[in-house]
Amino acid sequence: MENYIKIYNDTKNKIRAYKYALWLISWDQETESPKKAIDYMSEQVSILSEELYNVESSIDYINAVTKLFENKEKLDEILALEIKKVYKSLDIVKKVPKEELLEYQKLQSKSATIWAHAKENDDFEYFLPTLEKIIEFNRKLTKYLETDELKGYDVLLDMYEEGMGVKEYDYFFDELKENLVPFVLNATQKKTKVSKKLTKGKFDAIRQKEFSEYITKVFAFDLEKGVLKESIHPFTSNVTSTDVRITTAYKENLLESSVFSTIHEIGHAIYEQQVDPKFDGTVLGAGASMGIHESQSRMYENMIARSYAFWELHYPKLQSIFKKELKGVSLLEFYQYVNIAKRSLIRTEADELTYPLHIMVRYELEKQLINGKLKVKDLPKKWRQYMSEYVGVRPKNDAEGVLQDIHWSQGSIGYFPTYALGSAYAAQIYHAMNSEINVESAIENNNITLINQWLKTHIHQYGASKTPKELMLLATQDKFDPKYYIEYLKRKFSY
Amino acid sequence: MENYIKIYNDTKNKIRAYKYALWLISWDQETESPKKAIDYMSEQVSILSEELYNVESSIDYINAVTKLFENKEKLDEILALEIKKVYKSLDIVKKVPKEELLEYQKLQSKSATIWAHAKENDDFEYFLPTLEKIIEFNRKLTKYLETDELKGYDVLLDMYEEGMGVKEYDYFFDELKENLVPFVLNATQKKTKVSKKLTKGKFDAIRQKEFSEYITKVFAFDLEKGVLKESIHPFTSNVTSTDVRITTAYKENLLESSVFSTIHEIGHAIYEQQVDPKFDGTVLGAGASMGIHESQSRMYENMIARSYAFWELHYPKLQSIFKKELKGVSLLEFYQYVNIAKRSLIRTEADELTYPLHIMVRYELEKQLINGKLKVKDLPKKWRQYMSEYVGVRPKNDAEGVLQDIHWSQGSIGYFPTYALGSAYAAQIYHAMNSEINVESAIENNNITLINQWLKTHIHQYGASKTPKELMLLATQDKFDPKYYIEYLKRKFSY
The missing domain is CATH 1.20.58 (Methane Monooxygenase Hydroxylase; Chain G, domain 1)
Structure with a gap:
C-alpha cells in the first residue's frame, strides 16, 4: 500500500x-x-x-x-x-x-x-x-x-452538481414555473419611479473601482490571499486557498453592475479562502460543487447586499464617492432601484426575481443541443423564442442574446442550471443561518465576518470533502427543498 | 540526421x-x-x-x-x-x-x-x-x-554579453574614468535653477498613466503584441515577438520617473517585437545580448526622449494632462530639468551623465564578491564607500543603497555592466543611424516609426542570430569603440 x-x-x-x-x-x-x-x-x-x-x-x-x-x-x-x-x-x-x-x-x-x-x-x-x-x-x-x-445531458449535469440530473432539474424548474411564473408576471408589471440620475447617469469607472475596493474591506475579502481585477465578464478563478482571484467589469452607464458583480465574486472567493488548509493541494481543497458555490455568491450578492440594512450602512459611502451623480437620490430610492424586478435581456444584469427564468432558457436549450433536437446554427432563433416565452422580452441582436455569456465558449455545458439551483440552496441556507444568528443585525453592525464565520463552520471549511447533499443536510438539517426559495422570493417581492 | x-x-x-x-x-x-x-x-x-x-x-x-x-x-x-x-x-x-x-x-x-x-x-x-x-x-x-x-567573473559576464570579460570591461571603465570623471565632477557642480513645481509637485498616478499610454502611441509600441502594467521596479518581460510586456512605476513626487522608465522599457520592447518572425519559437527569436538590448532602451530613453525636439512636440500634451501642476513651467525649463546632471543615490533615477558611475560601483562590487575579496555581509559598508568615491554621495540607509536594485535578488550577477556598455553602444549606433536618416527631424515630425524601421533593418530583425560584435560591425561599420559615447556625453553636457 x-x-x-x-x-x-x-x-x-x-x-x-x-x-x-x-x-x-x-x-x-x-x-x-x-x-x-x-x-x-x-x-x-x-x-x-x-x-x-x-x-x-x-x-x-x-x-x-x-x-x-x-x-x-x-x-x-x-x-x-x-x-x-x-x-x-x-x-x-x-x-x-x-x-x-x-x-x-x-x-x-x-x-x-x-x-x-x-x-x-x-x-x-x-x-x-x-x-x-x-x-x-x-x-x-x-x-x-x-x-x-x-x-445524455445527465452526464454533464452531474459533473457540475453531483446527484442532479434531468429528472431532478425538471422537477426543480417545474416547481419554479408553477409557483413563480404567474407571480413574476404580476410583479414585473409594477411600476417603480426611478430617478434619472440612476438610470441615465454616468459613473466614472475609476471611482467605481474605488467603491469595489471599499467593498472588499466590508466583506473582509483577504487581498493577501486574493486579487481583484477587471475582465469582460466577471469571474472567480482559484487555485488554492491562498490564491483566489476575482474580476469585475466597470460599466459607466450601470453603477450597480460592478457593485453587485464584485460582491457576487467575493461570495465565491470567501468560500475558497475559508476551506480548511488541511485540504490544501488536494482535490478536496476547493468548493464542493457549482451549486453550493453559487449559493454562496448569490447569498452575498442578493440576500446580504441587496438588503435595506446593507445600504443603510454603505449608501453614504457610495454617495460620497459619487457626490454629484447621486445628489438628491435618497437611500430608499436607491434600495428600490437595486431591487426592481423587470423583464430584461442580459442574465448578469437581471434582477433576483427574473434571474431563474434566464436560466430556464439556457437549461432548455442545452438539453436540446445535447439530445440532438436543436442544431447549433438554430440557436439564435431558438434563443429569441425562449426569451420571449419565459422572460417576456426579445433580443434585437445576438450580442445581447445568445452571445452574451462566456460559458459555452469555455465548454461549460450543464453549468448554467447550477446558477438557479444555487439561489435556491442559498434561501434554504440563509433560513438555517438566520435561526442561529441575527443576520440583519450583523449586516447593520458592519459585522459581516460573523456571517463569514457561520458559513465557514457550516459549509466552507469542508471544501469538497462532502457532497452537496451532505452539506445541505449538515448546514440546514433538511434535504434540499425549493420551497424556501419560492417563499423567500414571494415575501421579498410582495412589497 | x-x-x-x-x-x-x-x-x-x-x-x-x-x-x-x-x-x-x-x-x-x-x-x-x-x-x-x-x-x-x-x-x-x-x-x-x-x-x-x-x-x-x-x-x-x-x-x-x-x-x-x-x-x-x-x-x-x-x-x-x-x-x-x-x-x-x-x-x-x-x-x-x-x-x-x-x-x-x-x-x-x-x-x-x-x-x-x-x-x-x-x-x-x-x-x-x-x-x-x-x-x-x-x-x-x-x-x-x-x-x-x-x-571567475568572466564566466558570468560572458553569459550576458558574449565576448566581454573582466579585461574588456576594465578597459571600458578605465576609459570612462579617465575621460569622463573629471568632466562629470565639473558638470555636476553647475547649478540649474529649477521650478519648485517640478521638484516639489505632486503628480497624480492615474494621470501619469494616461501620459504613459499616450507615449506608447508616440513610439508605436504595439499593444496587440504587448502589455503595459505596473510593478515595484520597471522591467520588460518577453516570451516571443507577439507577447512583449513592460512595466513602469508611478511615483507621485517624481513625474519624470514613469515617463522615462516607460520609454526605456518601450525601447526594449520594440526590439523584441521587431525580431523577424522566422525566428519565432527558437532560441534566436529574442534580442542578441543584454548590452545590445540596453543600447536600444537607452537610445529611446536618453537620446530620443531627452532631446529638445521630443519635448517641443510632446510637452504640450504633458501640460494638458497636468494643467495646474505644470502651469507656468516653460518647455525650456522642463527640458533642462530632465537633463540635469547631478550626483544622486538611486541608479534608476540617475541622469544620463552620472549613470555609468553607478554601474562602476556595481561592477567593482560584483568583481570582488565573485573573486572572494568581499563578503556579502560587508556589502552595505562597501557600497557606501564606493558611492562616495565614484558618485560623490553617500546613502543614509540600505533601502536607498545596496537594496535599491532587484537584480541580485534574481541571481543576475554580471548583468549590470551591460547597462553602461549599452549606453556606449547606443551612442555609436545613433551616430551611424544619423548619418543615414535625420533622427532629429524624425522626432520633430512625430515619425518615430522611421527610427524603429532603421533599427529593425540594421539590428532588431536579426534577433539573436548574430553576436553583439557582428551586430555592431553590421550596424555601424566599425567595431565597438567607447569614444562615441564619451564624445556624445561631453557634447551634450557642455551647455
Whole structure:
C-alpha cells in the first residue's frame, strides 16, 4: 500500500503543478495577454495539456489509484476521500480517446477569445464553427461517460452538481414555473419611479473601482490571499486557498453592475479562502460543487447586499464617492432601484426575481443541443423564442442574446442550471443561518465576518470533502427543498 | 540526421512550453499574485523546473544536439545557428549538478519577494542569507563553467554579453574614468535653477498613466503584441515577438520617473517585437545580448526622449494632462530639468551623465564578491564607500543603497555592466543611424516609426542570430569603440 501511496502522491504533485500553469495561463488570457499572443499561447497550452494528460493517464498512476480505491477503508480519512474523488475523475482519461481530449483542450484555449470577438462584433457566424465543435465534443463525451444511472445531458449535469440530473432539474424548474411564473408576471408589471440620475447617469469607472475596493474591506475579502481585477465578464478563478482571484467589469452607464458583480465574486472567493488548509493541494481543497458555490455568491450578492440594512450602512459611502451623480437620490430610492424586478435581456444584469427564468432558457436549450433536437446554427432563433416565452422580452441582436455569456465558449455545458439551483440552496441556507444568528443585525453592525464565520463552520471549511447533499443536510438539517426559495422570493417581492 | 532533428524539435517544443509557464508565473509574481500565495507558487515552480530540467538534460536530447552540432555545416542556416547556441547553453545542465541547480531555481522563485520586503523595511539582514546563497551559487557556477579563456567573473559576464570579460570591461571603465570623471565632477557642480513645481509637485498616478499610454502611441509600441502594467521596479518581460510586456512605476513626487522608465522599457520592447518572425519559437527569436538590448532602451530613453525636439512636440500634451501642476513651467525649463546632471543615490533615477558611475560601483562590487575579496555581509559598508568615491554621495540607509536594485535578488550577477556598455553602444549606433536618416527631424515630425524601421533593418530583425560584435560591425561599420559615447556625453553636457 505504501508504494501505491507514494506513486499517488508524487503524481498528484506533478498534476497540481501542470494544473497551476494551465490555470495561470487561462487567468492571464482572460485578463491581460495581448491579442496577437494567442497562437503562441495556445501552442504552449496544447503541449502542457499533453504533458498533463500523459501524467494523469500513466498506467502506474491509474493502477495506484485503483488499488487505493479498492482498499479505501484502510486509508486515513482525507486520503480515502481524495481517492474516491480522483477515482471518479479518472473516468475521463480512461474512457475518452486521448487525441479527442487534447484536440478539445486546444480548442478551449482559443475559444473564449473567438467568442469575445464575436460578441464585440455581434457576429454569431464567427463563433458558430467553434461552438459546433464544442457541442459535438460534449455530445460525444456523454456517450463515453454514460452509466446505468446517467444518460445524455445527465452526464454533464452531474459533473457540475453531483446527484442532479434531468429528472431532478425538471422537477426543480417545474416547481419554479408553477409557483413563480404567474407571480413574476404580476410583479414585473409594477411600476417603480426611478430617478434619472440612476438610470441615465454616468459613473466614472475609476471611482467605481474605488467603491469595489471599499467593498472588499466590508466583506473582509483577504487581498493577501486574493486579487481583484477587471475582465469582460466577471469571474472567480482559484487555485488554492491562498490564491483566489476575482474580476469585475466597470460599466459607466450601470453603477450597480460592478457593485453587485464584485460582491457576487467575493461570495465565491470567501468560500475558497475559508476551506480548511488541511485540504490544501488536494482535490478536496476547493468548493464542493457549482451549486453550493453559487449559493454562496448569490447569498452575498442578493440576500446580504441587496438588503435595506446593507445600504443603510454603505449608501453614504457610495454617495460620497459619487457626490454629484447621486445628489438628491435618497437611500430608499436607491434600495428600490437595486431591487426592481423587470423583464430584461442580459442574465448578469437581471434582477433576483427574473434571474431563474434566464436560466430556464439556457437549461432548455442545452438539453436540446445535447439530445440532438436543436442544431447549433438554430440557436439564435431558438434563443429569441425562449426569451420571449419565459422572460417576456426579445433580443434585437445576438450580442445581447445568445452571445452574451462566456460559458459555452469555455465548454461549460450543464453549468448554467447550477446558477438557479444555487439561489435556491442559498434561501434554504440563509433560513438555517438566520435561526442561529441575527443576520440583519450583523449586516447593520458592519459585522459581516460573523456571517463569514457561520458559513465557514457550516459549509466552507469542508471544501469538497462532502457532497452537496451532505452539506445541505449538515448546514440546514433538511434535504434540499425549493420551497424556501419560492417563499423567500414571494415575501421579498410582495412589497 | 533526420532522426536527431526530430528529437531536437520535439524536445525544443517541450522546453519552450515549460519556459512559457515559468515565464508567466514569474511575470505574475512580480505584477499581481497575492502575498500569501508565494509558498504554493514556489512549490509549483520547483516541480515545473524539475520537469524542465529532466527534459533539457535527457541523454537523447543532449546526444541529438551534440550530433547536430558536429554536423552543423550540413544543416540549414537557421537550424545551424540555433544548434550553435543551444549546444553552448547545455554547458549548464552538463556541468552543474542537478540538485544544486534545482535548489537554486527554487531559491530564485522566492528571492525577489524577500528582497522586496527587505527593501520596503530597509532591512538588509532580512535579505542577507538569501543573497549569500545566491552569491555562493554563482561562485560555484564560475568554477563549473570555466574554460581556458574564461575564468571567475568572466564566466558570468560572458553569459550576458558574449565576448566581454573582466579585461574588456576594465578597459571600458578605465576609459570612462579617465575621460569622463573629471568632466562629470565639473558638470555636476553647475547649478540649474529649477521650478519648485517640478521638484516639489505632486503628480497624480492615474494621470501619469494616461501620459504613459499616450507615449506608447508616440513610439508605436504595439499593444496587440504587448502589455503595459505596473510593478515595484520597471522591467520588460518577453516570451516571443507577439507577447512583449513592460512595466513602469508611478511615483507621485517624481513625474519624470514613469515617463522615462516607460520609454526605456518601450525601447526594449520594440526590439523584441521587431525580431523577424522566422525566428519565432527558437532560441534566436529574442534580442542578441543584454548590452545590445540596453543600447536600444537607452537610445529611446536618453537620446530620443531627452532631446529638445521630443519635448517641443510632446510637452504640450504633458501640460494638458497636468494643467495646474505644470502651469507656468516653460518647455525650456522642463527640458533642462530632465537633463540635469547631478550626483544622486538611486541608479534608476540617475541622469544620463552620472549613470555609468553607478554601474562602476556595481561592477567593482560584483568583481570582488565573485573573486572572494568581499563578503556579502560587508556589502552595505562597501557600497557606501564606493558611492562616495565614484558618485560623490553617500546613502543614509540600505533601502536607498545596496537594496535599491532587484537584480541580485534574481541571481543576475554580471548583468549590470551591460547597462553602461549599452549606453556606449547606443551612442555609436545613433551616430551611424544619423548619418543615414535625420533622427532629429524624425522626432520633430512625430515619425518615430522611421527610427524603429532603421533599427529593425540594421539590428532588431536579426534577433539573436548574430553576436553583439557582428551586430555592431553590421550596424555601424566599425567595431565597438567607447569614444562615441564619451564624445556624445561631453557634447551634450557642455551647455
